[in-house]
Amino acid sequence: MHISSMIPANARARAQANVADYSAECAQFSWEAAFRRLAFLPSGGINMGYEAIDRHVLEGRGDEVALRWLGGDGSRLEFTYRDFEARTNQVANALQKLGVESGDHVYTLLGRVPALYFMVLGALKAGAVVTPLFSSFGPEPVLTRLNRGKAKALLTSRRLYDRTVASIRERATDLEHVLITDDICGSEGLLQFDHLVEPSDTRFSIAPTDPEHPALLHFTSGTTGVPKGALHVHAAICAHRETARVALDLKPDDVFWCTADPGWVTGTSYGILAPMALGATVLVTEAEFDTTEWYRTLERERVTVWYTAPTAIRRLMRSGASEAQRFDLSALRFIASVGEPLNPEAVTWGVEAFGIPIHDNWWQTETGGIMIANLAACDVFPGSMGRPLPGITAAVLRRREDGEIARTGGEVEQISDPDEEGELALRAGWPSMFRSYVDNQERYDKCFRDDWYLTGDIVRRDRNGYYWFVARGDDVIKTSGHLVGPFEVESALLEHPAVAEAAVIGIPDPIAGNVVKAFVSLRDGYDPSDSMRQDLMAFARHRLGAVIAPRSIEFSNDIPKTRSGKVLRRLLRARTLGLPEGDLSTLEVSHP
Ligand code: ATP
Ligand code: MG
Numbered sequence: 352m353h354i355s356s357m358i359p360a361n362a363r364a365r366a367q368a369n370v371a372d373y374s375a376e377c378a379q380f381s382w383e384a385a386f387r388r389l390a391f392l393p394s395g396g397i398n399m400g401y402e403a404i405d406r407h408v409l410e411g412r413g414d415e416v417a418l419r420w421l422g423g424d425g426s427r428l429e430f431t432y433r434d435f436e437a438r439t440n441q442v443a444n445a446l447q448k449l450g451v452e453s454g455d456h457v458y459t460l461l462g463r464v465p466a467l468y469f470m471v472l473g474a475l476k477a478g479a480v481v482t483p484l485f486s487s488f489g490p491e492p493v494l495t496r497l498n499r500g501k502a503k504a505l506l507t508s509r510r511l512y513d514r515t516v517a518s519i520r521e522r523a524t525d526l527e528h529v530l531i532t533d534d535i536c537g538s539e540g541l542l543q544f545d546h547l548v549e550p551s552d553t554r555f556s557i558a559p560t561d562p563e564h565p566a567l568l569h570f571t572s573g574t575t576g577v578p579k580g581a582l583h584v585h586a587a588i589c590a591h592r593e594t595a596r597v598a599l600d601l602k603p604d605d606v607f608w609c610t611a612d613p614g615w616v617t618g619t620s621y622g623i624l625a626p627m628a629l630g631a632t633v634l635v636t637e638a639e640f641d642t643t644e645w646y647r648t649l650e651r652e653r654v655t656v657w658y659t660a661p662t663a664i665r666r667l668m669r670s671g672a673s674e675a676q677r678f679d680l681s682a683l684r685f686i687a688s689v690g691e692p693l694n695p696e697a698v699t700w701g702v703e704a705f706g707i708p709i710h711d712n713w714w715q716t717e718t719g720g721i722m723i724a725n726l727a728a729c730d731v732f733p734g735s736m737g738r739p740l741p742g743i744t745a746a747v748l749r750r751r752e753d754g755e756i757a758r759t760g761g762e763v764e765q766i767s768d769p770d771e772e773g774e775l776a777l778r779a780g781w782p783s784m785f786r787s788y789v790d791n792q793e794r795y796d797k798c799f800r801d802d803w804y805l806t807g808d809i810v811r812r813d814r815n816g817y818y819w820f821v822a823r824g825d826d827v828i829k830t831s832g833h834l835v836g837p838f839e840v841e842s843a844l845l846e847h848p849a850v851a852e853a854a855v856i857g858i859p860d861p862i863a864g865n866v867v868k869a870f871v872s873l874r875d876g877y878d879p880s881d882s883m884r885q886d887l888m889a890f891a892r893h894r895l896g897a898v899i900a901p902r903s904i905e906f907s908n909d910i911p912k913t914r915s916g917k918v919l920r921r922l923l924r925a926r927t928l929g930l931p932e933g934d935l936s937t938l939e940v941s942h943p
Pocket of ligand 2: 571715
């Protein structure tokens with residue numbers, strides 16, 4: 352995509368930013384120095400729970416608010432770092448008493464309630480490996496994940512237990528303990544969380560923790576197939592902390608709202624660990640998306656840094672920038688987005704709605720933390736996901752016709768031409784890199800060539816070193832000898848005033864190989880009709896040219912998405928072509 356517009360970083364952002372000069376920061380950054388900024392356990396090693404909580408109490412910031420929780424019923428609770436220290440120590444003691452040992456796996460299946468946050472951090476202190484699951488998963492997706500991670504203990508609510516866990520519990524082969532956050536009355540084999548935790552000692556001595564000790568098991572979003580279980584270690588907290596400092600411009604006095612659920616890696620890495628490692632106040636809302644409620648939350652809570660996803664931004668855009676302008680969002684200093692490509696239209700809309708651009712950044716479950724980002728103090732090119740963070744070496748690699756990574760002179764071949772697309776690769780070795788795919792070593796090994804981690808995403812790097820997302824490798828459409836990324840077509844359609852959302856796939860064609868097909872959902876006030884279709888086709892042809900523009904457009908108000916908000920193009924393709932739908936465990940079921 353060739354977007355020439357540029358949004359220069361404003362002087363205030365530059366003056367205030369943690370990183371004022373990208374190149375200087377890259378030149379002086381080292382992971383060794385970053386590790387030295389951690390507190391380290393008195394008993395030795397690195398423990399995420401200690402870095403996220405205890406260090407702040409020890410350093411005299413115990414009375415600062417760690418978590419501000421907004422309940423779905425309008426309730427509002429605050430927990431200081433000192434509160435958190437006591438609660439998570441109690442959880443760690445309670446888990447040990449149950450027989451949960453270092454390396455055992457502990458899961459949560461909960462909405463965004465305080466107990467979830469206590470459990471995650473308490474279990475990390477006890478040396479357990481933690482997996483938060485989306486509360487909306489059905490029984491089978493929960494069972495598969497429990498068994499793939501050999502879950503020993505699970506924390507859930509009574510309602511979710513009855514709805515999701517009871518029917519599969521017998522088949523969860525390693526599951527010994529089910530803890531319930533609320534009522535257990537009349538049930539066999541359930542433990543009440545508060546009854547276990549409250550009598551426990553508020554002091555806990557964290558055992559020496561090897562930085563390579565497993566800490567988190569996260570399943571990928573399942574956008575391209577069966578979700579993979581990526582294992583992360585305690586040392587990852589170093590990357591969480593640094594990336595939040597650099598890419599989210601986070602500071603200890605920030606009120607930080609990450610809208611992601613901890614069932615998705617973003618909601619744990621940046622919804623819990625990163626902001627707490629920096630001593631910020633984490634805002635958590637129990638309720639799901641609602642345009643007016645979100646603006647009200649930003650205003651009332653004086654949110655300063657906001658991290659969200661393109662799907663949410665596109666939903667906000669439906670109501671127009673004027674809706675945002677009704678609120679006093681003067682506290683908001685920085686907005687970032689992740690999870691899917693952020694359409695240029697959304698970035699410029701951010702300027703209109705909030706007075707600041709939305710900063711796209713890129714990472715994956717496997718990378719454990721942000722890798723490529725638009726920094727607060729840097730110019731933004733709408734449509735670009737930014738530049739590699741300090742400490743991250745990225746490259747664009749060429750794949751040969753047969754699918755193998757091209758080599759010259761024994762080395763992988765790096766693309767330097769700014770117009771040539773290739774696979775995004777990262778030089779292995781940053782602290783939050785996944786250490787395995789549980790139960791799939793072969794798949795893990797396939798992700799590496801020499802010391803490069805292959806991301807599976809196709810990108811382009813421009814002359815200024817900015818990266819532009821083209822497509823997931825699996826989504827690239829080959830049409831009449833051209834390679835088309837769905838994002839480019841979707842972004843062009845989104846520029847049309849009637850379009851709220853678009854998803855683009857390739858469908859087989861005897862002459863062209865494949866042709867581009869678009870699914871479009873219209874904004875309120877626009878109706879699907881033949882003339883609207885013709886109008887959109889003409890609009891796309893004008894912007895993209897005849898080869899790339901969609902050959903057909905279908906109106907749909909139900910573009911399938913994952914629970915983390917990503918368009919499931921593989922499902923659209925399967926449905927269009929009448930093929931098997933594949934793993935649907937992460938499909939978001941829309942509620943009318
Ligand atoms: P699966 O691996 O199971 O198919 P997934 O790749 O969607 O699912 P995640 O790890 O949640 O699982 O998502 C990472 C992917 O999301 C990236 O590889 C990329 O394709 C996409 N992505 C994330 N951020 C961005 C971004 N800023 N721009 C473009 N794509 C992004
Ligand atoms: Mg992936």
